[in-house]
Amino acid sequence: MIRTLIFLASLFFINICSAEESKPVTLNVIKTSITVDGKKSEVYDIVQDNGQEGYEGVKGQNFDVLLKNKTNVPVAIHWHGLILPNNQDGVAYITQLPIPPGKSQHYFFPLVQSGTYWMHSHYKLFEQQLMSAPLIINNPNDLYPNYKSITVMLQDFSFTSPDKIFANLKKSSKEKMASMHMDHDMNMSEPDLNDVDYDAFLANRHTLSKPEIIQVSARQKIRLRVINASAATNFWVNTGKLEGALIAVDGNNIKPIKNHKFQVAIAQRLDILLSIPNKKGTYPILAQVEGTKKQTGILLVTPDTKIVLPSKLATSDAPALNDDQERQIHPLNSVVTKPVTKTLHYTLEGNMSDYVWTINKEIWPHVTPLKISKGDQVEMVYTNNSGMSHPMHLHGHVFQVTRIDGKPITNGPLHDTILVMPHSSKTIVFNADNPGIWPMHCHVLYHMEAGMMTTTNYTNYPAPSFYTKMISPQK
Ligand SMILES: [Cu+2]
CATH class of the missing domain: 2.60.40.420 (Cupredoxins -  blue copper proteins)
Incomplete structure (x- = not known):
């Protein structure tokens, strides 16, 4: 009798657990306010129904998320650093349409990585208004348990709106250029570290x-x-x-x-x-x-x-x-598993007379994306001809740094974002194992907005119509 009861109780328990496991986690994109040094400001946040900011999951389980747009603006939220199917990547007009106010979208894919990631707006300039949150994936076999x-x-x-910040950047860039033309003695010095x-x-x-x-x-x-x-x-x-x-x-x-x-x-x-x-x-x-x-x-x-x-x-x-830390980092695993079969070159430049930032002299969305094929061992060479550093991010892949300024480095760091230093170059390598139309851009929000963005496209991957309609070759 007791055994039967225990058996029935355990069935009941398993049922509750599996029912809970199959239910998606709700992530609400909300408008909220924060007080910064005594002054109130309207910002965004991404929170669960219980108020917890962001998402915490487990490697080997599914990312099963219902993303609800509770703001009054269309949104798209990108899961930064995750290896996921292309149509789950959360990038407006590349992998999906923006989610209208009051609507929601379901995301579902296996978590194949563990570690510290994040989520952020990939539409307009909402990221500057804190439309971002942590995304943590625990590893059941963590190397460092009990921490x-x-x-x-x-x-x-x-406190200034991001649209105004962007307009100011364009304006001050023009003014700076104009004053340089007038004053020939002025030192054509490097742009500021922080613009x-x-x-x-x-x-x-x-x-x-x-x-x-x-x-x-x-x-x-x-x-x-x-x-x-x-x-x-x-x-x-x-x-x-x-x-x-x-x-x-x-x-x-x-x-x-x-x-x-x-x-x-x-x-x-x-x-x-x-x-x-x-x-x-x-x-x-x-x-x-x-x-x-x-x-x-x-x-x-x-x-x-x-x-x-x-x-x-x-x-x-x-x-x-600088690159000192990069040279010290040696990952426990490597992605350089076979010889390079495809090399892509990306030049990073800025035209300050109009605050325009370019990849291969192209201004997003007027781009002709470079192509790779599934199975390629891809090498990307980033050459930064500008005076600012650019944190370059490739979606949907983990890559390994193989050269800094042309010099090979052994067992270099794995990243999804690398800082390409001013007047410097970095070479990365990855396995082309995740077909899609993958965003590749500078992660300085205003550089991206000013054109420093493209996609790297797998051959034979069917591009969504909202994407093909948007991009057009350089005018
Ligand atoms: Cu940049």
Whole structure:
């Protein structure tokens, strides 16, 4: 009798679990407000019904998400860094039409990776208004179990609307060019590292005047998941007194690199292990904007500790990001498995008289996409002829860096986004194993808006009509 009851109870339990597993997670794109340094601002967010921001899943299970547009604007949300079927990629007018206000769209595909990813708007300039959230995929066989996971999402913020920011960029670029023509003595110096003057930098939607405070305990082991969700800002992550061990980049495990400062380019992610010492304290995790003193961050705090807020300004300017960290990163797995069968060249340039940014001198959507075939071992050579760095992102694939400035590197980093330094080149390699029309673009939101975008197309992949209607050869 008892056995029967246990049996029936277990059936009931299994039923509940499987019923829950088959139900999609709802992600609501919402309009909300945040207070930045005492001033209120309307922004967006992507939250579950229970209020949790973003998505957390498990490798081997399905990404089963009902995306609801609860805003009053059309939206498209891209799952950044995920290997997924092309029509699930969430890019407006390339892989799908925007979702109208009040409508929803179902996404369903297996999660074949694990690690730290993110989701963000891939339509208009809504990403600048914080239409983004973390996307974490746990690994049932994690190399680092029993670490407390803490996500730090970095964003740049302005009270000015992104449309106005973009208009200002175009205007000031024109004015700068005009003054250069008038004044021949003027030094034709490199453009600024940061061409947008932001009002604030956010870590989990807070500035350092009221940072997020996360309770930790002495001797606790922490896995920090840093996501650079900025529209146009590269950061140096500073773990302060705590020594960090960088163990994954863009979701890919690497041989650990111990340091206190780590570079994170726009759209990239870092997983950093930390160990809280066996004593009380406040442990700030800071992120400093390259080329400035400006910083943001969170506080890790042990119980009964008097909290001292770090300054919003560091004592000295952070340098520009460089390739030092890239040269140190060695992944645990490689994607370079066979000789290159196809090489594609992409030149990155800017025409500042009209604030236009180009790939192969083409301005999106007036492009003739380069083609690859399934089974190719593809090499892409990015040559940056401009004075700004460009975080280049290829959708739907993980690639490996094989050369920096033409010099081969052995077992280079795996990425979905790489920072191509000014007047520099990077070569990447990947297996063409995921047919589609794949967006490939600069992840500086305003560079993308100003034309620095194309697609890499698999031969024989049927392009959707909304895509073929939109792109047209260079005029
Ligand atoms: Cu760019």
